[in-house]
Every structure is written in structure tokens, then in C-alpha cells.
Amino acid sequence: MKEIFGNIFIDERGSLRFVNDFNMRNVLRMYCIEPRKDVVRAWQGHKRETKWFYAAKGRFLVKSVLMEDNKTMAEFQLSDKESRVLEIPGGYYNGFQALEEGSVLMVFSDFGLEESKGDDWRVHLDVLPWV
DSSP: OEEEEOEEEEETTEEEEEOTTOOOTTOOEEEEEOOOTTOEEEEEEESSOOEEEEEEESEEEEEEEETTTSOOEEEEEEETTSOEEEEEOTTEEEEEEESSTTOEEEEEESSOHHHHHTTOEEOOTTTSOOO
């Protein structure tokens, strides 16, 4: 996993959030997810696909688990109060939970939709608990 940090510029006109070091050369698609607060959406994994996550609005808890052992876990909090992209490469399951109502998570992928469906691996929360 890799965190790509940006910044926020604020003046009398409002605010500007940016992550200039996020190279989008490999991004093929983008989508936004607006989950209900406290609903856990996990575990979806990809052996080859890379995903990038950005909190467009609100706050999220994002977790990843190494697919080869289902044990090595990392946790990250993403917030619209900071400008940061989280990169989760292939080989990991990922999941997330909105920590505020109305939160919006932007997800970027380096696979097209059909290619992503062919690299889709899932584990139920009963097998791999969120906590």
C-alpha cells in the first residue's frame, strides 16, 4: 500500500484540494460510492488490479488484507479534511466503512470493468471479520 499526500489551499474564495503527485496515467475508470454510515463493505480483492481511494466527502475507515495469508492487515482513515489518495495494489482484499453520514468515496482503477470482473475475489465477513 502507498499513501499519496496532497494539500488543501484555503482563501476567501473557498478551498482547493489537490494531490499533484497522484499520477493517473494508468487509471482506466473511476466511480463514486456513497455508503450508509457504519455499513461495512468488505472484502473484495484483486490479484492484479490496483485501486486508488480518495475521500471526496466525509470520512472513511479503509482496511486491506494480504490475500495470500488473510492475516496481514493495514488500516487507514481517509477524510475530506485532508487531501490524500490511498493506493491498494493487486494481491490485497479491501473494505471500507463510512464514518459520517453522506460520505462519498472516489475509487480509481487500472482495469476496465470486464477485466476487473475476471480478477474479482471475495471473502465473506464471517470468514474474515472486520474487527
